[in-house]
Amino acid sequence: MKTQPLVSIITINYNESGVTLEMLESLKNLRYKNVEVIVVDNASPNDNPDVIKENFPEVHLIKSDKNLGFAGGNNLGVQEARGDYLLFINNDTIVPENCIAPLVETFEKDPSIGMVSPKIKFHWDDTLIQYAGYTPMNHWTIRNNSIGYHQKDNGDYDQPMETASIHGAAMMVPRRIIDEVGLMTEIYFLYYEEHDWAEMVKRAGYKVYYQPRSYILHKESLSTGKFSPLKTYYISRNRILFARRNFTTLQLTVSLVFQALVSIPKNTLTFLFKREYRHLQAFWNAIIWNVRHHKVIH
Secondary structure, X not given: OOOOOOEEEEEEEOOOHXXXXXXXXXXXXXXXXXXXXXXXXXXXXXXXXXXXXXXXXXXXXXXXXXXXXXXHHHHHHHHXXXXXXXXXXXXXXXXXXXXXXXXXXXXXXXXXXXXXXXXXXXXXXXXXXEEOOEOOOOOOOOOOOEOOOOOEOOOOOOOOEEOOOOEOOEEEEEHHHXXXXXXXXXXXXXOOHHHHHHHHHHHOOOEEEEEEEEEEEEOOOXXXXXXXXXXXXXXXXXXXXXXXXXXXXXXXXXXXXXXXXXXXXXXXXXXXXXXXXXXXXXXXXXXXXXXXXXXXXX
């Protein structure tokens, strides 16, 4: 009988030990047994991550001395991981028992695939899809759309396929790909870094894949809030940063003109009309960051 490749499951905890414990509890039921679990605590200021080790002594708990963001925290976990495959998964997820094997088999059958995400469904209603692949990044708006978003999981999205990008809530990458392509870029801190990583993988000649035979349940945005000034800042900042790092000169020029003439005025007026002044400030801080750091894209 063929030995199962070792899978390293990496997750980040930030002020949410209780949520993390629920995710770790779900891992107990995995049918795929050759796993190691790594939890990176991103210097939680209002949490005691030691409770994770107390409840799950088999977990490798890494306590960072500073908040490294999404990419930095995961990269810290990569340095300790021993697996042939690394599954990066949000702590605000529930992992069903059959989640791992279809992802591993995707790579074992096709070495040209460089990363894969499962189907992602909402925890609050597991009949609704959050992610079934991504559309390509729009070169005007610097946005992509999640395929199947809020659609019923009725079988319409059950076909494995190549997709434009993976989903940061659950993505598996072979160690050999990381060794070749490199780690996630840490300049983003939060949001867009997984899309940037997918672009790196595609430029190296590998496919990004969606595998619906596997799924997870996602509670969504517990760390940052579903609509917070912090989220507004990083999404607005990193949207432009992504374009600067990944678009051609022509694509970037078109996109920046669209941002200046359409997107920035529209968002400014929207925040003013809704009297969401903290979001307005966060939005403009994001624009100003890109202006001040116009030479910094790494």
